[in-house]
Amino acid sequence: MKDKAETPCEKVINYIFELIETQEVKIGGRLPSEIQLTKSLNVSRTSVREALQTLKGIGLLESSRGSGYTVKCNIREGLSNVFRAIMAVKEVKHTDISEIREALETKAAELAIKRGIKSEDISELNSFVMKMEMAAQENPVNAIEYDVKFHRKIAEMSHNEFLTNVIYSLSSFSTNYILISWESVTKNEMRELLITHKKIIFSLEKGDSEQAIKEIINHYRIADQIINSKDSFENSSKSIMDKLLSDGFSAEQIYTQLYDSLSRQKRSI
Structure with missing residues (x-):
């Protein structure tokens, strides 16, 4: 045909x-x-x-x-405008963007392996993870820059210009969700995210498409869990505050009870 x-x-x-x-x-x-x-x-x-x-x-x-x-x-900004228009008309959850990014990135990884990955590509990915790890020690939010570069690099390695442009544009939106969740990410959560990045690199370096796809899917699953837990944490905090205010508690009482409740919930995340 x-x-x-x-x-x-x-x-x-x-x-x-x-x-x-x-x-x-x-x-x-x-x-x-x-x-x-x-x-x-x-x-x-x-x-x-x-x-x-x-x-x-x-x-x-x-x-x-x-x-x-x-x-x-440029083309990437033009695509971003299209996505902004969609979001302006209809509410888009972070999971909607995450699911699309996961699907596109697994394809990008598959194409990258099929078309050949250079040692310089692997070195660059490792460099981003190392910088991410160092930045996170000071403040997890500082690591976002290198996380974005990591995922965009995988897109570039596909040697598919249109796919790369779409992934670049989508990553701009997901950065907002990452920023909110990473402001309060725990050390264990950050360690888990870093491990998933390293596993992705290892599978790409081996040229194992099946494993690379598996690791990317696992990475987005963990990232979504972290974002969802932070959303739940914030919503719970607001509910507690609203209830205490409606019950007529003083500012000092609200602070004490809110602090105790948030501390308990944070330990469970």
Whole structure:
């Protein structure tokens, strides 16, 4: 079965993507005019306008009367705009994003192994984990930067540009959830997360796709458990505070009882 031929509109979109990816047209730069695109790509002006409006709709391009279209952001930021629009219309839970990231990252790991992993790739992943571990000793939140770089590196190793762009964009959203949960992560939880990162590297270095997929799934399972436990912890804290206030307790009494309750719950996490 032959691949479906691209439509004239898709032809224009792919051409513009290429201009942006190769930085032939940089952010803030002006695209060729509608007439130029029509002639160079041998498509109708209607198709050109449809493509330009589509890319403008996702925030990749902007236009002004008399100036034509200019590049507003890169492909990854454009995808982020699409995800933001989805989140603005409908509530998205962190597990929704996590499930998509897990599915994409397991595929990225599979492709990375299939296409060949260089020793430099493994060294870079190990470097991120080492920096993550060092940063976490001072403050777990400081380790987030290297966690993000770790997962984005796996995406890059797939050598699939579109997959990499999507993972980059999604990781921007999950960072917010990670930030909230890692502010109160325990030493044992951080140690467990670091171990899962190291196991992922080990399986990638061995070239074991099945094991790599298993370790990535396990990593996201543990990460989700930590985030969920923090959500539960915060919700429980709010419930306790609301109840004490409604019962007419003094500020000192609220502080004492809240502290005792939170301490008990934190020991159980």
